[in-house]
Amino acid sequence: MEYVVNQIINGICQGAIYALIAIGYSIIVGVVGMVTFTYGEIVMIGAFAAYYTFQLVGTNLVLAILASFAASFIVGGIVYKLCYERFFNSPRHISLLCTIGFSILIKNLAQIIFGPDTKPMINIIENKSYTLEAFGISIVIKQLQIMVLVLVIISSVALTFLFQKTKYGIALRAVSQDKTAAYMVGINVRRTAMVGNCIGCGFGGVAGILLSIYYYSCSPLMGSSFSMKAFSSSVLGGLVDIRMSALGGLCIGIIENMGIMISSATFRDIFAFGFLIIVLIIKPTGFASSGKNRRVKSEKG
Amino acid sequence: MKKITALLLSLVLVLSIFVGCGNQETTSSEDGGQEFKGTIKIGGLAPITGSYAEYGKGFKYAWETAIDEINAAGGANGYKLEIDVQDSEGDAVVSTTLATQFAEDEEIMCILGDFSSTCCLANTDIIERYGIVQFSPTCSSPVFCAESIYNFSINGLTSVEGQFAAKYMVGEYLGGETVVILRADNDWSEATAEPFVEQCAREGIEILADEKYQLDEKDFSSIITKARSLDPDVLIILDQGTAVSAICNACDSVGWDVPRINIGATTSQQVADQLVVKNLLTPASFFFDPENEALENWRVKFREDTGYEPTSHSVQARDTVYLLKQAIEKIGDGEITREAIREGLYCSEMDGFTGKIIFNPEGDITRRAFYICGVGEDSQWYVIEKVEFDPAEF
Numbered sequence: 001m002e003y004v005v006n007q008i009i010n011g012i013c014q015g016a017i018y019a020l021i022a023i024g025y026s027i028i029v030g031v032v033g034m035v036t037f038t039y040g041e042i043v044m045i046g047a048f049a050a051y052y053t054f055q056l057v058g059t060n061l062v063l064a065i066l067a068s069f070a071a072s073f074i075v076g077g078i079v080y081k082l083c084y085e086r087f088f089n090s091p092r093h094i095s096l097l098c099t100i101g102f103s104i105l106i107k108n109l110a111q112i113i114f115g116p117d118t119k120p121m122i123n124i125i126e127n128k129s130y131t132l133e134a135f136g137i138s139i140v141i142k143q144l145q146i147m148v149l150v151l152v153i154i155s156s157v158a159l160t161f162l163f164q165k166t167k168y169g170i171a172l173r174a175v176s177q178d179k180t181a182a183y184m185v186g187i188n189v190r191r192t193a194m195v196g197n198c199i200g201c202g203f204g205g206v207a208g209i210l211l212s213i214y215y216y217s218c219s220p221l222m223g224s225s226f227s228m229k230a231f232s233s234s235v236l237g238g239l240v241d242i243r244m245s246a247l248g249g250l251c252i253g254i255i256e257n258m259g260i261m262i263s264s265a266t267f268r269d270i271f272a273f274g275f276l277i278i279v280l281i282i283k284p285t286g287f288a289s290s291g292k293n294r295r296v297k298s299e300k301g
Numbered sequence: 302m303k304k305i306t307a308l309l310l311s312l313v314l315v316l317s318i319f320v321g322c323g324n325q326e327t328t329s330s331e332d333g334g335q336e337f338k339g340t341i342k343i344g345g346l347a348p349i350t351g352s353y354a355e356y357g358k359g360f361k362y363a364w365e366t367a368i369d370e371i372n373a374a375g376g377a378n379g380y381k382l383e384i385d386v387q388d389s390e391g392d393a394v395v396s397t398t399l400a401t402q403f404a405e406d407e408e409i410m411c412i413l414g415d416f417s418s419t420c421c422l423a424n425t426d427i428i429e430r431y432g433i434v435q436f437s438p439t440c441s442s443p444v445f446c447a448e449s450i451y452n453f454s455i456n457g458l459t460s461v462e463g464q465f466a467a468k469y470m471v472g473e474y475l476g477g478e479t480v481v482i483l484r485a486d487n488d489w490s491e492a493t494a495e496p497f498v499e500q501c502a503r504e505g506i507e508i509l510a511d512e513k514y515q516l517d518e519k520d521f522s523s524i525i526t527k528a529r530s531l532d533p534d535v536l537i538i539l540d541q542g543t544a545v546s547a548i549c550n551a552c553d554s555v556g557w558d559v560p561r562i563n564i565g566a567t568t569s570q571q572v573a574d575q576l577v578v579k580n581l582l583t584p585a586s587f588f589f590d591p592e593n594e595a596l597e598n599w600r601v602k603f604r605e606d607t608g609y610e611p612t613s614h615s616v617q618a619r620d621t622v623y624l625l626k627q628a629i630e631k632i633g634d635g636e637i638t639r640e641a642i643r644e645g646l647y648c649s650e651m652d653g654f655t656g657k658i659i660f661n662p663e664g665d666i667t668r669r670a671f672y673i674c675g676v677g678e679d680s681q682w683y684v685i686e687k688v689e690f691d692p693a694e695f
Contacts, residue, residue, distance in 0.1 A: 003527075003530045014522065116351065116358075118352070118354075118571060118575065120546075120574050122576075129554060140555045215520070221351065225517050264512065265513065
């Protein structure tokens with residue numbers, strides 16, 4: 001029983017990491033209205049920004065988070081200018097291909113600039129774990145796992161507040177739903193979409209620093225494997241729904257770990273993507289309400 | 302008519318001179334004041350990027366500096382050596398593509414590399430078809446050299462390493478009675494795990510679990526939870542990449558201080574640097590002897606030029622170039638062909654930086670001693686014990 005509970009905790013924590021990446025992904029897809037393939041690299045840029053901040057100023061987590069957010073925000077702006085803005089009125093696959101190309105470019109540039117090695121990120125946060133005793137079961141949870149979970153919850157709540165309650169958030173939603181209508185009511189569509197994209201990328205950067213601290217390392221190729229899981233989490237959550245994308249990430253993490261518990265770690269992806277396929281067969285809109293998905297459909301034209 | 306004939310003859314004469322320039326045997330080249338009989342081109346396969354980048358970059362450095370040394374000393378049998386090192390990314394698909402490119406280039410006389418057994422084995426069909434030597438510094442698969450007469454390696458077999466770790470490290474050094482194996486899902490780990498498990502059975506050591514994970518695995522919390530629930534005396538990690546430190550760190554993050562043995566990464570500096578708690582043992586067939594002046598100078602220069610410590614893999618890479626030099630010298634005045642290099646390699650032997658190298662009939666070597674190494678608090682590897690053994694005992 002103790003073993004099962006600990007595996008569920010592992011699943012929740014792993015899912016929280018997927019959720020954190022998926023949140024930023026959902027913002028980008030929601031605001032820009034197009035799928036991106038550069039997100040894994042944005043996460044990697046955030047991790048390296050943190051790595052060099054630690055190298056320059058020592059272990060200052062707040063400063064590193066700010067640096068990660070800023071670096072990814074800026075790269076997000078470049079991605080937007082090069083891959084989206086020019087092609088708003090072009091077929092969707094043009095932007096999609098551009099993001100694939102840009103992703104390869106960033107990955108290769110990173111290997112040239114940062115070097116191909118895996119950089120150690122150890123002793124940033126105290127390597128501490130807590131053992132909770134309940135009903136005769138010992139549950140081990142790491143300090144960093146708690147931190148990731150808390151950050152996911154705060155991000156989800158803050159972004160939901162931003163999107164639902166603020167004027168700027170409403171503008172972002174308007175752009176997400178119908179760019180032409182948003183333009184007609186006086187919203188600067190291009191700037192709003194760009195800032196929305198950059199905010200999503202900034203969150204990717206913050207996810208990058210947590211990932212690198214969590215796994216004690218960062219490398220130019222670190223983003224690729226996570227971006228696919230983030231995309232799956234986002235799809236599971238209905239692509240544009242931030243809270244549901246976070247839930248999608250959590251579910252994938254838990255399902256993966258349950259799968260490992262009963263079989264082998266080599267089948268991790270089979271369980272994750274198998275679960276995704278089953279959910280989409282039963283409910284093609286994912287966890288999101290069908291109303292939200294209709295909105296995406298009409299926006300995508 | 303005579304003028305036209307003379308013109309044509311002159312043209313043929315000029316063309317024949319140019320055609321002759323492509324022949325290594327008949328022309329000479331000059332480089333930095335050195336006179337060479339010609340140039341012998343070598344293809345190099347190394348994972349310059351990806352999880353094994355530390356080793357790949359070490360290969361590249363070791364090959365290029367050894368070739369520079371040889372050329373500066375007059376070349377190999379009077380020929381200038383030239384190497385074209387390509388990044389195989391530690392990926393069998395990329396490696397086979399590059400191996401095909403090298404094999405199809407008739408100027409390339411031999412391929413050095415690749416690093417991993419997976420890549421080397423994937424290239425075997427290609428090198429067999431084109432009849433070109435694939436000389437790996439590190440391939441340790443027991444079937445590699447047996448599969449083709451063109452395959453050579455100076456690493457020694459991973460099966461012996463696995464048996465050594467079971468008998469001398471788990472059994473005698475740590476006194477462990479139960480182990481859990483965590484390993485990357487590839488053919489190298491398969492080839493290492495099998496003899497390790499067999500030796501454990503002979504030593505009375507119980508295998509509680511043999512858990513595989515994907516090659517690009519990042520999160521080891523769940524398999525560590527699984528392994529910990531079995532409470533083994535020793536944790537065995539069969540991997541060559543950065544997953545080794547990730548697994549150790551995942552153990553430490555939940556306060557599990559079980560003794561750990563890694564087979565595969567040997568004395569990797571990258572792995573040592575990335576360990577939060579310096580709790581890791583590894584068997585190594587070679588360790589830097591500070592009393593060997595030439596080796597120590599090479600190590601210092603390596604560190605100065607690359608910024609990190611060389612592993613035994615880099616030293617093995619250097620030795621492959623000197624063995625190749627010897628193979629070329631054995632050809633003597635004969636024509637330098639791919640086949641001649643293969644035959645030359647078979648009868649080459651030398652005292653390299655990594656010790657005495659004598660090929661067995663399959664083109665591999667047999668190790669007779671291993672160092673048990675551990676990481677110190679300063680992230681440096683230290684020899685705990687040197688164990689000499691007779692491979693026949695396994």
